[in-house]
Amino acid sequence: MRRNQYQEAREERMARIGFIGLGNMGGPMAANLAAAGHEVTGLDLSMEAVKRLEAAGGAGADSIAETVAFADVVVTMLPAGAHVREVYTGDDGILTHARPGTVLIDSSTIDVDSARVVADAAQAAGMAMVDAPVSGGVGGAQAGTLTFMVGGPEEAFAKARPYLEIMGKTIVHAGGAGNGQAAKICNNMILGISMIGVSEAFVLAEKLGLDHQKLFDIASTASGQCWSMTSYCPVPGPVPASPANRDYQPGFAAAMMLKDLKLAQDAARSVDASTPLGAEASALYSLFCNAGNEGMDFSGIIKYLRGKVADQG
Ligand code: NAD
Numbered sequence: 001m002r003r004n005q006y007q008e009a010r011e012e013r014m015a016r017i018g019f020i021g022l023g024n025m026g027g028p029m030a031a032n033l034a035a036a037g038h039e040v041t042g043l044d045l046s047m048e049a050v051k052r053l054e055a056a057g058g059a060g061a062d063s064i065a066e067t068v069a070f071a072d073v074v075v076t077m078l079p080a081g082a083h084v085r086e087v088y089t090g091d092d093g094i095l096t097h098a099r100p101g102t103v104l105i106d107s108s109t110i111d112v113d114s115a116r117v118v119a120d121a122a123q124a125a126g127m128a129m130v131d132a133p134v135s136g137g138v139g140g141a142q143a144g145t146l147t148f149m150v151g152g153p154e155e156a157f158a159k160a161r162p163y164l165e166i167m168g169k170t171i172v173h174a175g176g177a178g179n180g181q182a183a184k185i186c187n188n189m190i191l192g193i194s195m196i197g198v199s200e201a202f203v204l205a206e207k208l209g210l211d212h213q214k215l216f217d218i219a220s221t222a223s224g225q226c227w228s229m230t231s232y233c234p235v236p237g238p239v240p241a242s243p244a245n246r247d248y249q250p251g252f253a254a255a256m257m258l259k260d261l262k263l264a265q266d267a268a269r270s271v272d273a274s275t276p277l278g279a280e281a282s283a284l285y286s287l288f289c290n291a292g293n294e295g296m297d298f299s300g301i302i303k304y305l306r307g308k309v310a311d312q313g
Helices: 003-013 026-034 047-055 063-070 081-089 112-125 139-142 153-165 180-206 213-220 253-269 276-293 298-305
Strands: 016-020 039-045 073-076 102-105 129-133 144-151 169-174
Touching: 016 026, 016 063, 026 039, 026 047, 026 073, 026 139, 026 153, 039 047, 039 063, 039 102, 073 081, 073 153, 081 112, 081 298, 102 112, 102 153, 112 129, 112 180, 112 253, 129 153, 129 180, 139 144, 144 153, 144 180, 153 169, 169 180, 180 213, 180 276, 180 298, 253 276, 253 298, 276 298
Parallel strands: 016 039, 016 073, 073 102, 102 129, 144 169
Antiparallel strands: 129 144
């Protein structure tokens, strides 16, 4: 008798989740939702990605309608703002086929404007939506330890939170619609700028005959201390786990950093914010990527600053 009550209570907590975008990030995130006992139906342009979800306990779908029509929750993890706009607000999109009251979570990293346009349309359709971009990379997606930066009304945040907690470890409500995206690009603008700053300091130290480890020992406990120095040091040695120790295999690929820096510049232009170092970081990562280094870890920019990679194409 008691066991049945537990079972019933458990079944009540199981949600039907539609998941669109089962790539490097979305695939493991959807698998974690399925592993938690939710009924996950997934859609992707790639059949291989759909098959991986099926192997992880989910079901594959052929259309947005099939993915979302009976869903309590819809999660999207797509490449860019144009994909998100189309998938939500296109003629055959989520807002046409999902039921009013469905909880919508977009975890893609996209421009703030698109996030706000889609959130407004969702609200008009009677659906609670949050933008919830992540940091933590593929490793964090697999381990269910992502950080979610969430924008949207308090009520939508409260409804989305139990599902975000399955996929992530740190969940922060950053304010209204679009503020999750704003937090993500502001943070990554700091990261891009600081990685270039730390890299320039190591390159200068090399030319001045100052040992890498000595600079690290001093700067990591002095006012030059920052994450790019102490957790992700761009030279091999001082921080054994940093990509510099494995020939700059990502990690966080330079192309992803460039994407986020460009989003930050788009946002800065749209609100007339002055971000000269953000602009310079975007230009430098652009040169670095154009020289064929998109797939290298973003800390590999130090090679470019030393002039040790091919010149820009
Ligand atoms: P990905 O390219 O591996 O996955 C995107 C998936 O979306 C692909 O499988 C693609 O087929 C699918 N897709 C595209 N359009 C679609 C459509 N109309 N319908 C259905 N499926 C569609 O990218 P990813 O690395 O998983 O990144 C996804 C998002 O997460 C991006 O916005 C990225 O910036 C962000 N992000 C990625 C990382 C990372 O380390 N990979 C870290 C943080 C944030």
